[in-house]
Structures are given as structure tokens and as C-alpha cells.
Amino acid sequence: MTPSHARLASHADFRRVARSRLPASIFDYFDGGAGDEITLHANEAAFAAVHLPQRVMVDVSTTTTASDLVGDPAAMPLALAPVGFGGLLCRRGEVQAARAADRAKVPFCLSANSICSIEETARVARRPWWFQLYMMRDRDVVADLLRRAWDSGSRTLVFTVDLATPGIRRRDIRNELFRGTTPAKLASYICHPRWLVDVGLRGMPHTFGNLAPYVEARSLAGFGGWLLRQFDAAVTWPDIAWLRGQWRGRLVIKGILDSRDAAMALDAGADAIVVSNHGGRQLDSVAPTAVALPAIARAVDGRAPLLVDGGVRSGHDVLKALLLGADGVLIGRAWAYAAAAGGEAAIVAMLARFQTELRTAMALAGLPNVDAIRAMRRPPFDSGVMACDKSSIDI
Numbered sequence: 482m483t484p485s486h487a488r489l490a491s492h493a494d495f496r497r498v499a500r501s502r503l504p505a506s507i508f509d510y511f512d513g514g515a516g517d518e519i520t521l522h523a524n525e526a527a528f529a530a531v532h533l534p535q536r537v538m539v540d541v542s543t544t545t546t547a548s549d550l551v552g553d554p555a556a557m558p559l560a561l562a563p564v565g566f567g568g569l570l571c572r573r574g575e576v577q578a579a580r581a582a583d584r585a586k587v588p589f590c591l592s593a594n595s596i597c598s599i600e601e602t603a604r605v606a607r608r609p610w611w612f613q614l615y616m617m618r619d620r621d622v623v624a625d626l627l628r629r630a631w632d633s634g635s636r637t638l639v640f641t642v643d644l645a646t647p648g649i650r651r652r653d654i655r656n657e658l659f660r661g662t663t664p665a666k667l668a669s670y671i672c673h674p675r676w677l678v679d680v681g682l683r684g685m686p687h688t689f690g691n692l693a694p695y696v697e698a699r700s701l702a703g704f705g706g707w708l709l710r711q712f713d714a715a716v717t718w719p720d721i722a723w724l725r726g727q728w729r730g731r732l733v734i735k736g737i738l739d740s741r742d743a744a745m746a747l748d749a750g751a752d753a754i755v756v757s758n759h760g761g762r763q764l765d766s767v768a769p770t771a772v773a774l775p776a777i778a779r780a781v782d783g784r785a786p787l788l789v790d791g792g793v794r795s796g797h798d799v800l801k802a803l804l805l806g807a808d809g810v811l812i813g814r815a816w817a818y819a820a821a822a823g824g825e826a827a828i829v830a831m832l833a834r835f836q837t838e839l840r841t842a843m844a845l846a847g848l849p850n851v852d853a854i855r856a857m858r859r860p861p862f863d864s865g866v867m868a869c870d871k872s873s874i875d876i
């Protein structure tokens with residue numbers, strides 16, 4: 482940990498540095514949510530409203546955060562969520578994130594919409610890594626991406642289902658994100674010369690490395706247009722059978738917020754589920770994930786591993802998620818801000834912060850390992866949690 486990262490003690494600290502380092506439209510792309518950003522903020526608020534148990538006189542001298550995450554061993558029950566265009570955060574951002582995840586011994590999930598290709602990322606990965614995909618209209622592209630991920634060593638596919646159509650993200654509209662270089666953007670790039678040279682020019686984000694074999698476009702505007710045309714709004718559960726035929730590894734369905742959909746995902750053959758509202762970037766005003774999680778955990782009832790993301794900002798939030806019924810969490814913006822703040826080293830520092838916080842919270846809650854957390858969940862998990870008008874939630 483370099484001295485500058487050592488002083489970044491919280492999610493807010495990393496976010497502040499990320500904001501200062503990135504051009505405004507790039508920061509807004511990562512930071513923003515859909516609509517009025519109600520769900521974006523509610524995700525964080527819902528975790529903040531959960532009360533942890535304080536238990537004393539328990540032997541916590543050997544507290545460990547070690548866990549199993551969808552079949553992969555991990556130093557803690559956490560993985561880096563797929564974040565599109567991670568190569569805009571720092572030079573070759575996805576590669577730096579994959580290296581950091583390896584060093585912290587947690588899985589990295591590569592978004593199909595990445596600047597670094599599957600092959601470039603796989604070359605640095607020393608541990609199991611996951612690959613995320615949306616259904617695209619061009620099924621040949623989907624099949625080819627799956628083949629490339631498998632040939633490159635990924636054995637866990639995260640298939641995202643909450644993006645039938647992209648959410649309405651007002652910050653991106655105001656910033657004309659997909660309109661090429663505007664005077665306002667140019668001015669903000671020039672005000673961030675370090676980013677401009679190191680990432681914008683040397684990092685070559687305009688090549689859209691992973692999807693380059695399928696796209697003619699060489700500009701953000703052209704690429705954005707292609708991507709928008711590729712999202713397939715006609716996908717339904719039977720399409721999972723086709724996907725299953727293309728993928729021999731584990732299948733994780735990401736983007737579930739309703740118990741009925743969780744049951745259908747299991748029926749369709751999901752090996753695991755991620756409770757997610759896409760970090761508040763899709764349908765604004767849907768429930769925060771910490772509120773939706775307990776009912777889904779009850780519906781799944783241990784039949785498959787259950788992960789959750791959205792608003793996880795600290796090790797305390799990881800413990801809360803586990804107590805609410807999850808087996809692990811994904812973090813999105815937390816690693817994105819760290820990547821912008823200082824690349825691989827800062828992501829390692831951020832993950833060390835999460836692990837220290839989780840270990841400390843577990844010890845002070847009298848829960849020396851993940852099995853003890855699972856045993857402590859008191860069914861029904863949702864006692865009090867679904868009552869959104871409560872100012873706080875006790876587990």
C-alpha cells in the first residue's frame with residue numbers, strides 16, 4: 482500500500498480522489514444512476530439502516546473472512562462486479578483490476594463491454610476469473626464471446642438479465658456521452674492532463690478491445706450506437722436453454738430483484754443468482770437490494786448460492802449482506818473509484834480496507850467465520866426489513 486492510498490480510509494475518500502482525477506463526463510458515467518437516482522441512493526441508505534448485532538465474550542481470536550464464492554475459494558465473500566469500459570478509469574483498467582483481485586485473492590468479473598480484451602485480461606489472471614455477458618441480438622457474437630472466455634480459462638459466466646433496454650441516465654444525456662468530442666468534453670479533458678495522456682491517449686480506450694472484432698466503429702459515439710442496437714429486448718427464460726448449450730461452466734444469473742424471478746432463474750438452470758438492480762442504473766425507484774434480499778433468500782432457501790450488489794461500500798456492509806441472507810457480495814463503484822484513484826495498488830488497498838473492516842465487524846459481532854454468520858441468520862431473514870418506513874433495521 483503506498484502512503485497516499487493508506488490515508489484513503491473510506492469509500493467517500495476513494496470517490497473524492499476519483500472525482501478529482503477523471504474528466505467530469507467520465508466520472509459521471511461511473512458515478513451516476515438512472516432517473517432521479519432514487520434507487521442509487523436508496524441502495525446505500527438501505528445498508529446504512531441495518532443494525533449489526535454486538536455480541537461479547539466469544540472467542541474471536543482466530544476470526545477469518547475466508548469463504549467460497551460460487552465454487553471458487555476467496556479470501557472474503559466478495560468479488561469485483563462487471564463494470565463496463567473499466568479501461569476509462571486508468572490505463573488498461575481491467576487488467577489492473579484483475580491483477581489487484583488476484584493479489585487480494587477474490588474473483589474478478591470481466592464485463593464483455595471492456596476496453597481490455599478477454600485474452601489480454603486472462604493473460605494476467607492467476608486465479609479463477611468470471612466473465613459477464615448480456616444477450617446480444619447477434620447470437621454469433623454471443624457464441625464467439627463465450628468460446629473466447631472458455632478458451633481463455635474462465636469457468637463462471639455471469640449472465641445479466643436486468644438490461645432488456647438501457648436505463649435513462651440523465652447525467653450521460655446532459656454530458657452527451659455518446660456524441661463524440663464536444664467542446665465541453667474537450668475542455669474537461671484538457672483540465673485533466675494526467676488522465677488525457679495516461680488513459681485517453683496511451684490507454685487507447687477508443688479501440689474497445691474486447692468487442693473490436695465485431696464492430697466497425699472507432700469512436701465512442703459509433704460504438705455506443707452499435708451497442709444500443711445489440712441489446713436484445715426479446716430475451717426470455719427459454720433463451721437460457723440456448724445459452725446453456727453454449728456454455729459448459731457455471732452460470733450465474735445477475736439482476737434479480739423479485740422472488741418469482743429468482744425461482745424462474747433456478748428452474749432455468751442457474752447455478753447461482755445475483756440480487757441486483759444494476760447499482761441503480763436501470764429502473765429508478767425499484768427497491769434497494771438490501772430490502773429485496775431477505776425475501777429472495779427465503780425463496781431460494783439454500784438451493785443455490787445467492788450474491789447481492791448495489792450500495793456495498795464497506796466490510797460492515799458485507800457482513801450485513803450475509804446476515805440478510807446472501808452468501809457473498811459484488812462491488813462495482815468501490816473498485817471503479819479505487820482504479821481511478823490509483824490503479825492496481827489503490828484497488829488492492831481498497832480491498833484490504835474491506836477485509837479489515839469485515840474481520841473487525843465479525844469479531845465484534847461474535848462471529849469468527851462465515852459459517853458462524855450463516856448459523857446466526859434468524860429465519861425469517863426479513864423480520865422488520867421489508868418495513869421500509871422503519872428508520873432502522875435490526876437483525
Ligand SMILES: Cc1cc2nc3c(=O)[nH]c(=O)nc-3n(C[C@H](O)[C@H](O)[C@H](O)COP(=O)(O)O)c2cc1C
Nearest residue numbers: 511562563564565592641759760790791792813814
Ligand atoms: C459504470 C458502471 C458500469 C457497469 N457495467 C456493467 C456491465 O457491463 N455489466 C453488468 O452486468 N453490470 C454492470 N454494472 C453494474 C455492476 O455490475 C453492479 O451491479 C453495480 O455496480 C453494483 O452497485 P454498486 O456500484 O453500488 O456497487 C455497471 C455498473 C457501473 C457503475
